[in-house]
Amino acid sequence: MKKLPVITSSLLALAATAATGEEKIRAALIGYQEVPSVSTVARGRFEAEINPGGESFDYTLEYSGLQGQVTQAHIHFAQRAVNGPIIIWLCGTANDITGIPNTPGPAGTQTCPQSGVVTGHVTAANVLPAAPTQQLGAGEIQEAIAAMRARAAYVNVHTTISGGGEIRGQLGARGRSDGHAHRRSATTP
8 A cells, every 4th residue: 555655646747747837858978970071980979958948958068089179069940951050049159269250059058068967047038049940949949949849950060170060969848738839829811
């Protein structure tokens, strides 16, 4: 009979998670995902936990083995095998790198380590506009999250050797309890 309270509390915890719609968005980063592909020993991973209400997320980016000096890391808006615009900066560097312009990112962007872990919290204030034809505007955090869920966004880490990115991973949702991606609401005239 002692197992019943444990089982009941576990079920209640699962129900609470389902009610909040907590989910994780993940990507494994490798060179072959870059466009064009990069032959590198570097590897990385990205995980974002969407906060209740979908107004922000907390992330962890981990990478190692990069062959060039790290210059920046971002989330871009584009499907697999296509390069897209930066919509969220994860880290940058203000170091003077010969031949590479300073790439510190917007004010408040943290500095990229050569290898290791970068963590942060993203809100609407961190979302940059995509190309006008892509219809994802500055501050549209829910649209950025929807793109991440739909595998229409990717994370990559740029280096001095691979300016377009040395490792990349397509983002996708895991563990969404309600099974639905956010959709832009349509209005009728």
